């Protein structure tokens with residue numbers, strides 16, 4: 001049921017206002033009138049209007065008490081007094097102790113990985129801990145290995161970025177030259193070998209960069225993961241824990257996972273169980289698809305700051321398009337000496353034209369398929385908006401004007417319908 005257009009809420013200390021914007025093309029404006037409030041760890045400026053659009057699920061938390069005004073139609077809006085924020089703040093304090101020790105001794109800061117099933121608030125806790133760290137003057141590294149949403153770049157990728165200031169309410173963490181690796185699918189299960197390869201590579205490069213940045217090194221890492229926690233999903237989590245040499249695992253709302261990790265992790269890894277917030281909203285498959293679409297649209301068109309992408313034709317023969325992973329064949333049919341697992345990380349040249357329509361292509365820094373493409377960072381993405389089979393050309397949407405760099409393009413399974 002929809003509610004009134006203008007609402008004012010008085011929040012007691014240690015409580016939060018939760019609201020959702022659901023109606024199509026709706027806009028809700030939030031303003032803090034008195035007191036202090038924060039949104040997933042980012043402080044809100046008193047008297048400044050913040051806009052939220054369709055799909056937003058928000059919690060405005062206050063440690064000291066405040067008055068908040070909402071303008072626009074919200075499907076749900078209520079004040080909750082029970083939140084796990086004190087527990088989360090204690091986690092931050094413990095990480096901070098580790099950072100202080102790391103700084104004193106010139107060692108590496110805490111490497112914390114957040115795990116749990118889908119929709120328990122993993123991404124939200126990641127953001128909160130990063131925001132609190134950066135507000136204390138730290139420079140933590142944000143690592144996202146959740147290919148389903150791709151918070152650092154776009155869905156179908158994993159990445160890492162140095163956090164130097166709190167996330168902006170509208171645009172998230174600002175990113176300067178993030179490290180991004182291509183996966184090309186929505187779930188790690190679609191190519192487990194490739195997922196392991198790129199997670200290991202990302203861990204390697206992040207560790208290397210930390211060696212040259214003392215401040216980042218002592219601030220540590222916060223790693224957000226996928227909600228796939230059973231069977232192979234669990235193995236992917238333990239593989240990531242090993243690759244990043246984590247020393248803290250925060251398990252949100254799943255006792256079985258907590259017990260399994262406590263059993264399987266080496267003794268020096270602290271496994272901590274945390275409750276989820278009652279405010280975390282479950283998302284349907286459709287909402288997840290929509291969120292992915294929004295993420296891709298933002299990549300090309302921007303959020304608050306608009307971007308103006310370019311659209312142009314390119315000859316198919318001028319492009320080096322590859323997909324990762326050959327079709328799986330029985331072992332007896334594999335080329336001599338090749339294992340099935342190796343086939344999953346092989347580059348296969350893409351020849352067909354028509355099925356490329358609306359697909360995303362990752363622009364690699366690698367110039368040729370022989371140059372260890374999977375270990376190369378990505379320069380960006382383009383989207384194929386039309387295919388002309390007769391002229392053998394593709395129309396692409398690109399953040400940069402033509403010409404496209406003469407590098408390898410990696411085909412993603414993700415699609416985007418450009419109807420901007």
Ligand SMILES: Nc1ncnc2c1ncn2[C@@H]1O[C@H](COP(=O)(O)OP(=O)(O)OP(=O)(O)O)[C@@H](O)[C@H]1O
Pocket residue numbers: 018019056057058059117118119120121122123124125146149225226227277278279280281282
């Ligand atoms: N306290 C809260 N009140 C209201 N909404 C919240 C709260 N915490 C999180 N949310 C919202 O709930 C949704 C799901 O949270 P989040 O993305 O953090 O979960 P997740 O576990 O990372 O999900 P996934 O498994 O998809 O990665 C988000 O839209 C987020 O904004």
